[in-house]
Amino acid sequence: MSGNKIIVLDDAQALYVRAAEENAHHAGEAICTHGEFTLCLSGGSTPAGTYELLATRFLLSIDWKEVQFYWGDERCVPPDDPSSNYAMAHRTMLSRLPTRPDQVHRIHGELPPDEGAQSYEKHLRNIFALAEDEFPRFSLALMGLGDNSHTASLFPGTPALHETERLAVAVEVDAPQRHRISLTAPVFNNAATVLFLVSGEGKAQAVKNILEGARDPDQFPAQLIAPTNGELVWLLDKAAARLLS
Numbered sequence: 001m002s003g004n005k006i007i008v009l010d011d012a013q014a015l016y017v018r019a020a021e022e023n024a025h026h027a028g029e030a031i032c033t034h035g036e037f038t039l040c041l042s043g044g045s046t047p048a049g050t051y052e053l054l055a056t057r058f059l060l061s062i063d064w065k066e067v068q069f070y071w072g073d074e075r076c077v078p079p080d081d082p083s084s085n086y087a088m089a090h091r092t093m094l095s096r097l098p099t100r101p102d103q104v105h106r107i108h109g110e111l112p113p114d115e116g117a118q119s120y121e122k123h124l125r126n127i128f129a130l131a132e133d134e135f136p137r138f139s140l141a142l143m144g145l146g147d148n149s150h151t152a153s154l155f156p157g158t159p160a161l162h163e164t165e166r167l168a169v170a171v172e173v174d175a176p177q178r179h180r181i182s183l184t185a186p187v188f189n190n191a192a193t194v195l196f197l198v199s200g201e202g203k204a205q206a207v208k209n210i211l212e213g214a215r216d217p218d219q220f221p222a223q224l225i226a227p228t229n230g231e232l233v234w235l236l237d238k239a240a241a242r243l244l245s
């Protein structure tokens with residue numbers, strides 16, 4: 001496993017720019033090597049700044065027709081709901097890119113949760129032509145971090161943390177959108193690169209717990225994310241990195 005990297009940026013805007021640069025770098029590498037860039041998007045609010053930059057300043061830096069968009073998790077709401085992770089990515093980026101509809105593989109949050117999870121798993125298995133015990137390998141998985149150390153929709157103390165076979169599961173979590181669909185840790189850990197984007201003072205304790213605390217993935221789920229044959233990169237702004245030694 002290649003080393004883990006922690007990169008601290010001055011502020012949120014610098015983090016958004018560096019994250020966009022990382023996306024462009026990995027896109028170029030993946031398209032040259034594999035003919036496509038499979039990008040697993042994160043939700044929440046942090047990535048919006050990067051998505052905006054990818055659709056503007058970096059628009060000509062990526063061969064968008066070779067990019068396949070996936071999501072690491074989704075809230076169980078319709079795709080036009082303001083809390084939908086797809087809606088956020090569409091508003092900030094996808095609506096402004098020269099992509100075909102078949103390049104966008106959203107999680108169908110409008111379905112009943114279990115059905116939506118099974119449907120996405122079936123779609124991933126089909127698109128990636130997976131055998132029963134295989135996991136998709138994303139070129140790049142973007143991940144966020146909650147102030148309670150959750151990532152994607154893998155929340156502390158939930159059964160989803162122990163899933164080792166399913167690709168996607170329906171979860172009920174302690175958050176404003178209780179019902180969600182999340183990819184599982186083995187999927188993220190099969191990515192070529194995992195890139196965490198973490199900004200703000202409110203995340204400092206979670207960052208400290210995950211990177212320097214005792215190993216306790218049940219309490220700090222982001223500790224589950226450790227690519228088995230890939231690179232783990234943490235992009236932090238100074239506020240989020242404040243408590244690191």
Ligand code: 6PG
Binds near residue numbers: 074075144
């Ligand atoms: C989601 C995300 C989630 C998010 C964190 C951080 O669906 O909410 O996938 O894991 O990345 O909750 O969210 P913020 O970026 O809004 O702080």
